[in-house]
Amino acid sequence: DVKVTQSSRYLVKRTGEKVFLECVQDMDHENMFWYRQDPGLGLRLIYFSYDVKMKEKGDIPEGYSVSREKKERFSLILESASTNQTSMYLCASSSTDRAHEQYFGPGTRLTVT
């Protein structure tokens, strides 16, 4: 069974803090993704990575950065958290071998106060 884990289910941070969200997958998938999910807006892609140290911007990269130093781990960084980054963050991974079906983690609900 593919497992995608995220470091926290719930997180509360203050405005201006640097925030790290970690995602780990155990199926040797080459692709990894970070989304944010907000009511009425569906899933919006923040960044994705198709290989170690490779990354590409998604639809809403502003205010975020990512790091992928190892194949299994993909980190999302909020350089200076703001209240409009309060959201549910979902990590996913996929493989070309399985037609890119995505496996999702349980999500991190981040509140920035």
Added chain:
Amino acid sequence: AQSVTQLGSHVSVSEGALVLLRCNYSSSVPPYLFWYVQYPNQGLQLLLKYTTGATLVKGINGFEAEFKKSETSFHLTKPSAHMSDAAEYFCAVTYNTNAGKSTFGDGTTLTVKP
């Protein structure tokens, strides 16, 4: 740019009734098509997918979907709704390029009334 439209952000059915969730995509080349389900406070999980071959695909929990190329549609159905089907459903389109980046619809919340 590829896009996915899910008609109806909220669908309500009675228990035992037919479930029909609509999905249309814009594409000039054959895509991979997916339906995902999300239960409250959880991540998304795959319900079913179409890649090639038979256009009617069956998934988990009694759901199925039919790929209709001429209509660029991939509607999700289930003959008889169960209370446990209440969730949010997302249609997604992926192409076998660009690291498999998917475009998701905005989601449809399914309510099942007793």
